[in-house]
Every structure is written in structure tokens, then in C-alpha cells.
Amino acid sequence: MAISAKMKNFVANGSMIRKMFEEGARLKALYGAEKVFDFSLGNPNVPPPDVFKTTLKAVVEADEPDLHSYMPNAGLPAARAAIAARLRAEQNVDVQAENVVVSCGAAGALNIVFKALLEPGDEVLVSAPYFVEYRFIADNHGGVLKVVPTKADFSLDLLALEAAMGPKTKIVLINTPNNPTGKIYSAESLKALAAAMKRRGREYDRSIYLVSDEPYRKLAYDGAEVASPLANCDDSIVVTSYSKELSLPGERIGFAAVNPAAEDAKDIVAALSLANRILGFVNAPSLMQKVIARLIDQEGQDRGLPACVDVSIYQRKRDILAHGLRAAGYEFFMPEGAFYLFPKIPVPEDEKFLDLLKEENILVVPGSGFGAPGYFRIAYCVDDATILGALPGFTRVIEKAKTLSKA
Amino acid sequence: MAISAKMKNFVANGSMIRKMFEEGARLKALYGAEKVFDFSLGNPNVPPPDVFKTTLKAVVEADEPDLHSYMPNAGLPAARAAIAARLRAEQNVDVQAENVVVSCGAAGALNIVFKALLEPGDEVLVSAPYFVEYRFIADNHGGVLKVVPTKADFSLDLLALEAAMGPKTKIVLINTPNNPTGKIYSAESLKALAAAMKRRGREYDRSIYLVSDEPYRKLAYDGAEVASPLANCDDSIVVTSYSKELSLPGERIGFAAVNPAAEDAKDIVAALSLANRILGFVNAPSLMQKVIARLIDQEGQDRGLPACVDVSIYQRKRDILAHGLRAAGYEFFMPEGAFYLFPKIPVPEDEKFLDLLKEENILVVPGSGFGAPGYFRIAYCVDDATILGALPGFTRVIEKAKTLSKA
Numbered sequence: 001m002a003i004s005a006k007m008k009n010f011v012a013n014g015s016m017i018r019k020m021f022e023e024g025a026r027l028k029a030l031y032g033a034e035k036v037f038d039f040s041l042g043n044p045n046v047p048p049p050d051v052f053k054t055t056l057k058a059v060v061e062a063d064e065p066d067l068h069s070y071m072p073n074a075g076l077p078a079a080r081a082a083i084a085a086r087l088r089a090e091q092n093v094d095v096q097a098e099n100v101v102v103s104c105g106a107a108g109a110l111n112i113v114f115k116a117l118l119e120p121g122d123e124v125l126v127s128a129p130y131f132v133e134y135r136f137i138a139d140n141h142g143g144v145l146k147v148v149p150t151k152a153d154f155s156l157d158l159l160a161l162e163a164a165m166g167p168k169t170k171i172v173l174i175n176t177p178n179n180p181t182g183k184i185y186s187a188e189s190l191k192a193l194a195a196a197m198k199r200r201g202r203e204y205d206r207s208i209y210l211v212s213d214e215p216y217r218k219l220a221y222d223g224a225e226v227a228s229p230l231a232n233c234d235d236s237i238v239v240t241s242y243s244k245e246l247s248l249p250g251e252r253i254g255f256a257a258v259n260p261a262a263e264d265a266k267d268i269v270a271a272l273s274l275a276n277r278i279l280g281f282v283n284a285p286s287l288m289q290k291v292i293a294r295l296i297d298q299e300g301q302d303r304g305l306p307a308c309v310d311v312s313i314y315q316r317k318r319d320i321l322a323h324g325l326r327a328a329g330y331e332f333f334m335p336e337g338a339f340y341l342f343p344k345i346p347v348p349e350d351e352k353f354l355d356l357l358k359e360e361n362i363l364v365v366p367g368s369g370f371g372a373p374g375y376f377r378i379a380y381c382v383d384d385a386t387i388l389g390a391l392p393g394f395t396r397v398i399e400k401a402k403t404l405s406k407a
Numbered sequence: 408m409a410i411s412a413k414m415k416n417f418v419a420n421g422s423m424i425r426k427m428f429e430e431g432a433r434l435k436a437l438y439g440a441e442k443v444f445d446f447s448l449g450n451p452n453v454p455p456p457d458v459f460k461t462t463l464k465a466v467v468e469a470d471e472p473d474l475h476s477y478m479p480n481a482g483l484p485a486a487r488a489a490i491a492a493r494l495r496a497e498q499n500v501d502v503q504a505e506n507v508v509v510s511c512g513a514a515g516a517l518n519i520v521f522k523a524l525l526e527p528g529d530e531v532l533v534s535a536p537y538f539v540e541y542r543f544i545a546d547n548h549g550g551v552l553k554v555v556p557t558k559a560d561f562s563l564d565l566l567a568l569e570a571a572m573g574p575k576t577k578i579v580l581i582n583t584p585n586n587p588t589g590k591i592y593s594a595e596s597l598k599a600l601a602a603a604m605k606r607r608g609r610e611y612d613r614s615i616y617l618v619s620d621e622p623y624r625k626l627a628y629d630g631a632e633v634a635s636p637l638a639n640c641d642d643s644i645v646v647t648s649y650s651k652e653l654s655l656p657g658e659r660i661g662f663a664a665v666n667p668a669a670e671d672a673k674d675i676v677a678a679l680s681l682a683n684r685i686l687g688f689v690n691a692p693s694l695m696q697k698v699i700a701r702l703i704d705q706e707g708q709d710r711g712l713p714a715c716v717d718v719s720i721y722q723r724k725r726d727i728l729a730h731g732l733r734a735a736g737y738e739f740f741m742p743e744g745a746f747y748l749f750p751k752i753p754v755p756e757d758e759k760f761l762d763l764l765k766e767e768n769i770l771v772v773p774g775s776g777f778g779a780p781g782y783f784r785i786a787y788c789v790d791d792a793t794i795l796g797a798l799p800g801f802t803r804v805i806e807k808a809k810t811l812s813k814a
Contacts, residue, residue: 002670003523003524007681008678010685011674047472056467060464061464069451069657104511104659105689107687108688116411119412137687140685207409249476251692251694252689264408264409267410267415267418268409270418274417278540278544278547279687280515280519280544281688282511285695286658288692
């Protein structure tokens, strides 16, 4: 056998979303793209903001001699400084350039953080529903993902989390605003979580680090504030990307920022830089780093135009979808951020329900892929027409499902 | 302790080149940049070719809707097709788009290949002198680097390599043209290596894969041909990057290509794609993939202008340096490619010699960093002035070292 047994197993079983892709491609070929309602992937459909486009053009035109050159593994000093300024302004925490490592997106940042922190067998605690890749990323570096359900409203179950922290717990991983639920964790819950981590850390004589994966931070609705894990927990690391806020998922640009108040903050940054190199990222793409450095001024403010996609577009999409689903009788918590809606499957048979959706050419991801069977995820970062076109199908399916389920 | 014990050790000890950087920065601050002769890093100083620059501008100007979007983990179909066409033309092997995974540089490609192939404890066989990062990359994925010296002229020691292949050997890793020696491996030696791998593979009932790391393929001098590992070994995978041939080391763009004749070629590509995702690369940067796709036509030829840096510049630098070092009495094999020269340290005491170079503000990397004590590496991808300015120092040091050594 060529590939390792573990990878063989991953390839065979870890392809839930890939299967959705393929199913989508098959259906689109069969019925035409406009007849297929593909809500499977979190691929932003809102264009990057104008200020990004003009800055990219300006940087390419200027063609400075070191535009495409090697740099320190932690990133361009100007990019690190801009990111630190942004975090100081945004989260009211005294982050400096030296606390920042520019990364290949949030997935790259998570990999270097786990590589830096985890001993073999160490546990990463996460609340379900959770982003499916976390399990792979923990496993990449010898870690084990340990899953604790959230409360029914998708808020953190603090007692359950504290009870799950054991002598092997090294990281508590949160994702706020959450994929797939759209939940934002309150400042109070973050403070309480930090206190629980301290208590259990003392008990086991080790530091437990809070890792906050927050690529949807700027995608919050109805004026909701996204509480800062950095501001509420000393031993904390933020990982994020520009994929969603600037609609650049293909460019792989993001960062990890270590709380300057964290234990061994300096060692962690050194390890993150080394991990960036030896895991093969070497550094985040240089051209994008130059652009990022120019988008933010020294006070951490966007220069001129907002360096963010138009969030009101996503909020409108959420509202159209939520309104239609409620009218059809679906139950869900209104997402506070991100671009996912995570309704309950209205019957006990998940697969039967998902098959009915597929018969309507509606593609979603089953909640079981997020450690939450009984739910399904709708990624609503799609054209309004796709949302509007799918609502009659969603309505027919809930009625059909209830009839079938009773039969 | 925050970071893992292994990473703590890596950070403390794995920083030979970082120490050189810091020493370089210190010396430049002290004496002025023009008085310091920094040959420590393989950071190309020849600008990217014009055709790259104009294509990048054109792609940014065109601003297609999916320019920065997600894509399949293996890469943009157009980029995979262009890379396959290039390999067919360049190496006379029937590579198709489906055999190619676009990667974040060669370091990214090596990581996904090792992740895909290695079982815990599997061995990666490499010839010394070798690029120091290989050890980390093997270790990232549970592998163990096993080192076999080359012959005195830096050609492959085929008997020693075959003798070193055991029941745990999964990969034989070569780097041609070689960093740090500049050696190019002959077609005959590759054929013989492939035969040895087959023999030993049969003996242990497993396939051994040849992984060829070849980012310097286009940097070959005096018309030297770089034999194709793909053409000479069925179970083979090429990993490479555009960092050197297009002078883009900061952009992290390269690829892995699996020989279509390899056992389980299709499985390997599926595993590489998955590894690209879960290791956090997700996909190679999209903008650069669009550019790469446009540089090559369907016959695998450069469109119009050469899509490669001006190699004659590096050849001239090599010649100036080689001429000067020979005149001073240094012994070395003339590099056939890449941009490194790897002379013998002329006295038995490596450190004493390197200290003398440092006294002349000449920064090089000790051969011990490449598994080859008794040598040192000069990266001559620097201004001519740096080479010319350093030659008197090199001359003084060899005389001083011989005097001191006799004393």
C-alpha cells in the first residue's frame, strides 16, 4: 500500500463535504446550475472590498524589489505591526508586533499553534457543534480532540467544559462567531471559562491555553459585539484569517496572535515561527502580507474605506433565509454572526430528511459532520436567488418529512 | 511549560541559520551593510522575469470574480493542466493534470508527500550533504531521516544507499541540482537507484518511493542537463517550487507531481489533496496559481518570453566566485547547478576557520548544518559586489587558518 493506513482511512471516510461537492457537480450537470441550490460550502460570494482591490493593484504596480522575497518566518515587520495595531484597537489588548505571526489562513495558524503546544496525547477540548477539520488538525500533531456539547442554545456549557478538563488538557478551542451555529460567546462566559481553566490548570500543575478561532469576527449582525477572548483570558491565542472579512479564502492569509500576558508568550511566538517554517508554510504569501500591511494605519483603523466586505449583504441573506424557514416551520436559533444557519432536522430520521432535500436539488451539510446529529448546516453565502429559489423546496420537504415520519 | 518539549529543543538547537541571520544583522548594524558579506541565505537576488510581472499585472487588472476564491484542494484545474504540460515537455513523461497537486512551495509539497506516505517509524533515506529542513519535515509526520554519505565528488553512493534500504524504508529523497553542493545526478545513477529500490522493495514486500526535490532544475550551468527522476523511476514523485526559477520565494507556490506509472498513483494524489487541506495549506495561493496557469501553453512551452530568471547571471556569479576561491587555494567541486558552492574547510578545525571568516565579516553556513562537517556553504545569489568584496577576505582567511593550524 502506498499511502499510510491512517490517510487511507481519512480519504475513505473524511470526505463528507467532498461528497457534497461531487453530488453538487453531478446535479448541476444534470439539471443546470440555476436549478441546484448548493448551500454546502462556506465560500464567500460577496466580492472583496474596493480598498483591497485598489491596494493590491497599487502594490503590484509599485513592484518594490523585495515584493516576492523571503522574509522572517513570522512575517513582514510591517504586516505584524499593522495586525497588532488592529488588535489593540479592536480588542483593547496591548498586542505588539512581536506577539503576532502572519500565517497561511486560520487553518495554517491552527496547525502551527497545535504543533507548538501539544505533547503527544495532549487533549484539545472543543464544544460541539464544531468545525470538522479540528479533529484532523489536532491529530496532525499528536493531539486528541475531546468534544463537549454546548447547551441547547449553543452557548458554552461551562460546567461540562470544566468537568472535561483533565491532566492531559492543553488547549480549549473556541470558535466565535461559531461555524456552524452563528453563536457569539458572551464576555461573561469567556471570563468564566478562563477562571475554570485557571482552576483546573492549578489542580494539574499545567497551563491550559484558550485558542480562539475567529475568522468571522467582523461578520456579526444587528450590532452584536464579539467579546474578546484575548481581553478575558491571559493564557490565550487568537487565530484568524482574512478569508471571510475580505473574501480572500483562496489566498491563504491570516495570523496567530499570542496574548502578551500569556505564560511563556515569547517562547510560544518563537515556536510558532519555527512551526511556520518546518510545516512548510515558511511564511504567509508575501504579496498579500504587503497588502494587509497597507490596509490598516498605526492606530489600527482602516485607511479610508472599510477594509471589510459589506456585512449588511450577509445580514440580509440571513434574514431572507430565516424568515422563509420560520414560515415553513423549521426550528433554529437566529445566527448572531458568520454565514451559516443550523436548523433542527424536524424528524427523527436525519438521512431520510437529507435525501428529501436532495430530491429538491438542495445541498446542505448534515450536523453529524459537526458532531451534532439532528441538525443540518445551511451556508447562506450564496446569491439571493439561490436562497429564494430553495425556500419552496424547504417548505415541501418539511411537510413531506413529517408525513413520512408519521407513516 | 507552554510549548512542547520537542519544539523547545528544536527552537533552542535548530537555529543555526537563524543565528547566522542575527549575526548578519548585528554585523551590518555595526559596520554598515556594504561592509558585511552575507552568503548565508538562499534568497534569490535576481528579479522575477518580465513575463511574470506583466502576467501578474494582467491577472490583477482582469479581476475575475473567482480570483481569490476557494477551489479544489489540489489546485485550479488550469494550473494543474499547465504544470502537467510543462512536465511532459520538460521530462518526457506522460503526466496529466490529475497527477498534479499545486502546493505552497516545495516545503509545502514535501510536507504533504510525507504526510501522505509515512507510517509512524518509516524511514526517509537521504544522501548527505542534505538540506537541513528534511529532518524536521520527516519528523513532523512520524518519519525518521536516515542519512547515507555521498561519494567524495557528491555523486550518489548507490551501494551504500541500497545497503541502507531496510524493512522500514518508505522514501528515498534526492535533491537535484543539490543544495548545498550544486551536484546534478546522472540519468544512469537514477536508473540504478530505481533498480535498487525495486530489488529491496521486493525483498521487504513494500514499495519504496523516490521523492525528487528539484526547485533548482532550471538553474543548471554550462548546458548541463538535469536528468529526470520521473523518467527513470516509476514509483516517483517530483516536488518543486517556483521560488528559484521565478524568484518568488515569498509567495509559496510550487507543486507535487506523482508519476502516473507509480503504484497507487491515484490514491497518492487523493491523499496529497487531503493532506493539503488538513495540514492547513488548504490550497496554494490562488492569485499565483492563476499566474502560473498563464505562463505555460498547452504544449508545455513558455508563452513568448522565457518564464525563468536569467540563469546566465547566476552562472557568472558562480564563475567569479569559483575563480577567486581557486586562486586563493580553496578546494571544491564546480557546482553544476543551483546557487551554492560547497568548499572544503582547509584546516581540521571547522569552528576556528568559520570564526576567522566572521572576523572578515564573511557569513557562510557550516557544512555540519548539512550533515557534512569539514565543508561550508556559500550562497552566491548575491550582488557581484558582495562576491568581489569578499574574495580578499577569503584569501586572507585561508592563509591565516593554515598558519594557525600548523601552530
